[in-house]
Amino acid sequence: MTVLSFSDLNERCCRENKSVYQIALEEEALLQETAGEVIRLKVLENLLAMKDSIKHGLKSTEKSISGWCGDDCEKLRNGYKKRGALFGSVFEKITTYALAVTEENLRMGRIVACPTAGSCGIVPAVIIAAAEENKIPETIQINGLLTAGLIGLIISNKVQLAGAVAGCQAECGVASAMAASALAEMLGGSVKQILNASALALKNILGLTCDPVCGLVEVPCIKRNAFLAIHAVTAVELALCGVESKIPIDEVVDTLKITGQLMSPLLKETSQGGLAKTKTALGLEKLLFKNVN
Amino acid sequence: MEQKSIFSVISPIMAGPSSSHTAGAVRLGLMARNIYRDNFSKVKFILYNSFATTGFGHGTDKGLLAGVLGYSVDDVSIKNIFDIVRDVKYSYEYRQDISRHPNSVDIILDDKMTISGDSVGAGEIRINNINGFSANIDGSYHTLLLMYKDKPGMISKVSDIIQKQKVNIASLHCDRSSKGGTASMYVALDIPIGDDIAEEVKKIKDVFFVTNIRKLKQ
Incomplete structure (x- = not known):
């Protein structure tokens, strides 16, 4: 990928008068030595798998492998049926879909890692809920996912997208920045607005730790997907109104990396600190592992 | 810098819940199957470190078994593999060994071949030992x-x-x-x-x- 930084990307978009998804398509086609249409089909395959994961997740109330989680999506659906979501139907769908996908992941259902399995609910929830509510056609959704792909890729050139490396900033945080870029693209945002949306989303999750209870992708991961999906929408709303991140996105990514390095290993996917060391978590651990150890 | 694909951040399509502990486990099993290339009636898995302690909640045990039986990473029947499997005896052992990678496994087929490998993140794997001989196979060739x-x-x-x-x-x-x-x-x-x-x-x-x-x- 010749586009290694966001300033590279911005410059190239301006120079060639193209949007982020067009650059993503060109670069990917070049890398895979194939036609752009083949890449679009592959993106569509992932998009359809995301839609399937929502569909299955909405139907199922099966518990996760540990037996603790798996019915929160149903609670949302029932709750919203009674009183509707305070912030309208897009909010309702995004939160419900995010939980649907993440719960499906936890019961070993089929999902798309985006960028990781633990953060798999954020990008699909935002793209698909917004598309349904705004009647955005599939080709534009593909453009959104291509945009998210390039944003995530550029971030991953600088920092490995793993909780063990940089905490949850690098998983759900990056997923949120990817989702923001996708939505900004789908709503007709400019390159500048897309990059601002990503920067704003990323900037406001800096320092997020990875402290999963019992080392499982359940607590706090499942619900965090819903929170960070909404977080992405906040970033897009601001960016589309012209709000800019005073710190450019490249510098935000550098900050994320450095913050990850400064973060104690106890808070990076080791389950040795944070929520994983609470009284309740330790109790659950005893219960879960009594048969194993 | 090595060129990377956008599909490194919007893939794989996989059965959850963890790319390292589930998809990686399936791929380690698949690789062991590709190396052994013979029918087998017995398989034993020795899980190390994080695979041993958190593998249960991530379906690592199911993923490994499904892999050696030839299931792909996105097959949702992996979660029911214990009910599906016939004619193959399987067993698990759990160990801690700091000299090994955090997500590491030995796969022993028919008491004849021991294949050791690690799940190195994002579903990527590396086979590093076969029957005591060092190896370096990541499944990409x-x-x-x-x-x-x-x-x-x-x-x-x-x-x-x-x-x-x-x-x-x-x-x-x-x-x-x-x-x-x-x-x-x-x-x-x-x-x-x-x-x-x-x-x-x-x-x-x-x-x-x-x-x-x-x-x-x-």
């Missing part, structure tokens, strides 16, 4: 593996046979127990060779084991 009595000229004999097929060798890795002892050779190939070619390699004097390993999908 078709690989010819052979074991033989260490002696001069083996590399040229093997490469001669492969060259006749006009197949390019991507990398070559050899190891031996001692001078004149048992040796192993891994030949990574740009395109797969037929099993008949592997048979031809097997006919070289003092070669006692050959397997023609197919690369993993994606």
